[in-house]
Amino acid sequence: MSEIAIQNIIKPENLVYQKSRLMTEKPLSYCPGCGHGTAHRLIMEVIDELGKENDTIGVAPVGCSVLAYEFMDIDMQEAAHGRAPALATAIKRLWPDKVVFTYQGDGDLAAIGTAETIHACNRGEKIVIVFVNNGIYGMTGGQMAPTTLEGMKTSTSPYGRDVALMGNPLKITELVAQLPGTYYVTRQSVHNPGAVRKAKKAIKKAFQNQIDNAPGLSFIEIVSNCNSGWKMTPVDANNWMVDNMFPYYPIGDIKVDGELIK
Amino acid sequence: MGELRLMKGNEALAEAMIRAGADGYFGYPITPQSEVIEYLTAAKPHESTGMVVLQAESEVASINMLYGGGATGKKVCTSSSSPGISLMQEGLSYIAGAEIPVVVVNVVRGGPGLGDIQPSQSDYFQSTKGGGHGDYRLIVLAPSSVQEMSDFVPIAFDLAFKYRNPVMIQSDGAIGQMMEKVELFEPIPRLTDKQVKDLYPWATNGKPKGGQRRIMTSLDLDPARLERHNHHLQEKYHTIDENEVRFEEFNCEDADYVIVAYGSSARISQKALQLLRAKGIKVGLLRPITLWPYPTKKIQELVKQGVKGFLSVEMSAGQMVEDVKLAVNGKVKVEFFGRVGGIIPSPEEVVDALEHKLIGE
Structure with a gap:
């Protein structure tokens, strides 16, 4: 296609997709095919659509998304590994009119930060937790996570996760749903356009809950891939995720408006 | 003459936190300083000054609550005793690295390990030589009376905000537990949200309209930039060393x-x-x-x-x-x-x- 033809196509009326306004110009540091970038974008779109650009404080974790604050064009804090819900608790209590969220991976939220996660949920802190679960420690080079599936090979379970030796994959989302302090608990994914639309709807609901001062915490798990850690192509990783992760971590709402889904 | 009361050191400390205009206290009980959080929860300062008091799930959580709250420009504090302060060292290192003003009180007890609950001064190395990882310093104030348990609280907050640095009040079980006459200082009003925003443009409390976002972090993956940040910290510590010695x-x-x-x-x-x-x-x-x-x-x-x-x-x-x-x-x-x-x-x-x-x- 010629340059002139392309210029003729780039017109507002033809616009179907663009970079989210609240994503910075910084190129994402994530591997091609990783779900983090999409998850970041959805949160920023929701904050933009809810008009909360100037009233939101985000807390980044330690893990692959340790640099989340580089990509999100809002006020951000960078927590120590696992401690994001503690930071968010204080921010929200001291600034109850602001919107506060954490963005955490599986090692951060479900291993080293389990106490902070459980207690923030149990106190019913009026915050949003976005939990990206790819069943592996991506940043440090593919070690076993609390959510690594049975039999799954990682650099610290090189012969596959043996649950007799290494324990079972932790369904932390089902666990926090049991706590009276959680108001909305859902599990989503971002591996195809339909899933992305549903995930965005869930994220928007979670933030809307907080804006509406709903009595409790909103928790969104996003089951995602780690093609480099899983040592697969992005397409194979997504297919493997659908075939293996989804049966153990089923997609859908777990608790809505404080009521567990039967 | 301010109001005179007969108080335990820990009680005077807690009362001073309210009077100093603190916005939040986040703590976890440990002997010999549990009176601090007991006094604060009984005093219900959320009804008088609006101060938040929260019992955290651990000292690890409470120091990270200080990280989050302090980074928004609010006056936040915690207290603990030696084993709890050891748990806070990771958080203090992050707080020093990110340059967040917080006040931490250590009512020192005997160690090492669980030690005992009697007064000690064996945490001097921990508070003055680093404690956590990396090149950083805490400003450390050592009260020797119940009066100073009260008086040092507003001083600690002022130093913390003047230098954007964590400040520790290092007491011990004797001063925490003993009762003495204390003259309480006049209450200092809490800052309004607008005052916080105007005074501390570095604080992460919502990106200013038409302005730049703020980031509070101790991470910088570029070694040249991190070296510059370290030099900046060392210059700050030098200034503190020149100006803030008290004896x-x-x-x-x-x-x-x-x-x-x-x-x-x-x-x-x-x-x-x-x-x-x-x-x-x-x-x-x-x-x-x-x-x-x-x-x-x-x-x-x-x-x-x-x-x-x-x-x-x-x-x-x-x-x-x-x-x-x-x-x-x-x-x-x-x-x-x-x-x-x-x-x-x-x-x-x-x-x-x-x-x-x-x-x-």
Whole structure:
């Protein structure tokens, strides 16, 4: 296609997709095919659509998304590994009119930060937790996570996760749903356009809950891939995720408006 | 004259937190300082000043609540005792790296490990030499009375915000638990959200309209930038060292020998000083109020003035004595006397140590 033809196509009326306004110009540091970038974008779109650009404080974790604050064009804090819900608790209590969220991976939220996660949920802190679960420690080079599936090979379970030796994959989302302090608990994914639309709807609901001062915490798990850690192509990783992760971590709402889904 | 009350050190501290206009206290109970959170929850400051008081799930959580709250520009504080303060070291390192103003109180007890619940000063190394990882400093204030448990709270907040640095008030179980008369200072109103935003443009409390976002982090993956940040921190520490040294001296003008002691040890040493003076021995007492920055220059002046020897008196196995030795730099004799494990030395023991270790038979 010629340059002139392309210029003729780039017109507002033809616009179907663009970079989210609240994503910075910084190129994402994530591997091609990783779900983090999409998850970041959805949160920023929701904050933009809810008009909360100037009233939101985000807390980044330690893990692959340790640099989340580089990509999100809002006020951000960078927590120590696992401690994001503690930071968010204080921010929200001291600034109850602001919107506060954490963005955490599986090692951060479900291993080293389990106490902070459980207690923030149990106190019913009026915050949003976005939990990206790819069943592996991506940043440090593919070690076993609390959510690594049975039999799954990682650099610290090189012969596959043996649950007799290494324990079972932790369904932390089902666990926090049991706590009276959680108001909305859902599990989503971002591996195809339909899933992305549903995930965005869930994220928007979670933030809307907080804006509406709903009595409790909103928790969104996003089951995602780690093609480099899983040592697969992005397409194979997504297919493997659908075939293996989804049966153990089923997609859908777990608790809505404080009521567990039967 | 402010309001007079008979209070425990821990209670005076808690009352001072409310009066200092603190926005939030986040803590976890531990002996010998649980009265702090008990007093705060009973006082219900959320109904009077609007101050938030929250019992966290651990000291790890409470220090990270301070990280989050302090990074928004609010005045936040916590208190604990030695084992709990050890748990906070990771958080303090992050807070120092990200330059967040917070106030942390350590009512020190005997160690190591779970130790006991009796007063001690064995956390001096931890508070003044780093404690957590990386090159950083805490400003450390050491009260020696219930009055100072109250008075040092607003000073600690002022220093924390002046330098955007964590400040520790390092007390001990004796000062925390004992009751004394205390004159309370007039309450300082909490800042409004607008005042916080105007005064602290660095704080992450919502990106300004039409302005730039703020980031609070201790991470920088670029070593050249991280080196520059470290240099910036070191320059700040140098400024603090130049400007914020605090101490008190007794009878040093004509002293042949000087006892160096802080906190409870300084109280005991004051009595020892009287006993020694009664014997005709010219003894002075130097009480460091800031443990970091340390009154190094004052000690050097005393050496120049003709002091023949120093005795560091501590409730530890000999920690602060290293700083006395560094200041003296071999010019005169430096000796140490201490009790450990939660034992408080008697004035007579201090007298004996000075006569035998410093003056000689």
